[in-house]
Amino acid sequence: MSSKIVLPVINDRVLIFDIEDIRKLRNLGILGILSGTLPKAPQQNIFLGVPLQLSFNETLWLIEHEYGILVDGKEVYKEQTVSSEVDVEKNAINEFIRIPNTIKPGGELSPMCLQHFISLQYSTQDELERLIQEYHTFKSIKNKGFFILPGLRFGGELIAYPGDPLRYHSHLIINTALHSINLLDVITGGRLATGVKKVWLLVGSRNEQSTGADDLVRKFTKDKEPMSFSIEWAGFG
Numbered sequence: 001m002s003s004k005i006v007l008p009v010i011n012d013r014v015l016i017f018d019i020e021d022i023r024k025l026r027n028l029g030i031l032g033i034l035s036g037t038l039p040k041a042p043q044q045n046i047f048l049g050v051p052l053q054l055s056f057n058e059t060l061w062l063i064e065h066e067y068g069i070l071v072d073g074k075e076v077y078k079e080q081t082v083s084s085e086v087d088v089e090k091n092a093i094n095e096f097i098r099i100p101n102t103i104k105p106g107g108e109l110s111p112m113c114l115q116h117f118i119s120l121q122y123s124t125q126d127e128l129e130r131l132i133q134e135y136h137t138f139k140s141i142k143n144k145g146f147f148i149l150p151g152l153r154f155g156g157e158l159i160a161y162p163g164d165p166l167r168y169h170s171h172l173i174i175n176t177a178l179h180s181i182n183l184l185d186v187i188t189g190g191r192l193a194t195g196v197k198k199v200w201l202l203v204g205s206r207n208e209q210s211t212g213a214d215d216l217v218r219k220f221t222k223d224k225e226p227m228s229f230s231i232e233w234a235g236f237g
Helices: 019-027 056-064 073-090 114-119 125-142 183-195 216-221
Strands: 005-010 013-016 033-036 049-054 068-072 147-150 158-161 172-177 199-204 227-231
Touching: 005 019, 005 056, 005 073, 013 019, 019 049, 049 056, 056 068, 056 114, 056 125, 056 216, 068 073, 114 216, 125 147, 125 158, 125 172, 125 199, 125 216, 172 183, 183 199, 183 227
Parallel strands: 005 068, 172 199
Antiparallel strands: 005 013, 013 049, 033 049, 147 158, 158 172, 199 227
16 A cells, blocks of 8 residues: 555545655646645635545546555545544643644544445436546556646636646646537637637447446446547637
8 A cells, every 4th residue: 555645535535635645646647636624714715724634536547547546535634633642641731732724644543445435426427427438538548648637718628738828838728528519619629729729529429339248447447438529729829
């Protein structure tokens, strides 16, 4: 377990509090979203800090490539609480007691079943199919070396960078075509992407029917290269 990044699951989300683990994730091209605020500024939304929240796609990619391991966040919290109590008793004579806000879990933590984590993310069959297609979109772009972030501010599901976003501008606005797409969506998506000097990438499945023999995890992790179409609006922007 020590060689893998520990991914604590709290409810249905993966939250990373350890700075070293966040650095390792960034070296792997996994950015996540910083979601922590200061206690006295709960409405703060510009300079956010730990914890780092990982998306479902990022988490599943880490597990599939054996970079991380899922654990129950409650177990991590219990171990941290016991360790903090020991430190307090050991340093009770000191005027100031330093208690770390993170702890490296030991080998006694049991991994969480990946199928259980996936089942926390959806409630209907339509949501499951959407998660499967969106993950294959994410994986196909990520495996080509891009850094990926949510793309809501550019009107897409994802945006892709050729390198670390601290050094590069994004190049792609990505959408997954879950069903048929009409011509008006193609026009507006292409115009919007060209207007912000990016390429709109539309990704869809090849209409491969999943067999009933595939288990839940297999539906996500099987090799499946989706079709991709890049759309630019000529002579615009």
